[in-house]
Amino acid sequence: MYAVIRTGGKQYKVQEEQVLRIEKLDGSEGSEIEFGDILMYSDGETVTLGNPVIENASVKAHIIEQGRGKKQIVFKYKRRKGYRRMKGHRQHYTEVKIDSIQI
Numbered sequence: 564m565y566a567v568i569r570t571g572g573k574q575y576k577v578q579e580e581q582v583l584r585i586e587k588l589d590g591s592e593g594s595e596i597e598f599g600d601i602l603m604y605s606d607g608e609t610v611t612l613g614n615p616v617i618e619n620a621s622v623k624a625h626i627i628e629q630g631r632g633k634k635q636i637v638f639k640y641k642r643r644k645g646y647r648r649m650k651g652h653r654q655h656y657t658e659v660k661i662d663s664i665q666i
Contacts, residue, residue: 566664568622569600577661587655590626598622604666620666628658
């Protein structure tokens with residue numbers, strides 16, 4: 564059994580007991596969250612597609628961790644001009660564990 568959810572402008576295929584990192588959400592560690600944008604659901608035999616979302620469906624999860632990812636280096640360079648710029652960026656994330664998929 565799995566579902567496809569939409570959060571943070573991205574789509575994720577999720578199953579129960581799965582742990583995944585998504586774009587930062589409000590909430591503290593241990594708090595419950597619910598995803599309402601369910602785009603697709605499959606129970607192994609039948610597939611249900613939303614138009615664009617499935618009504619009255621939800622995925623419940625709880626937050627494991629709020630954190631920041633590894634540093635991404637942004638380096639700009641123009642040859643023979645002495646132009647160099649280096650910046651770093653760390654993206655915020657929320658790590659969640661999927662508890663249940665309800666249709």
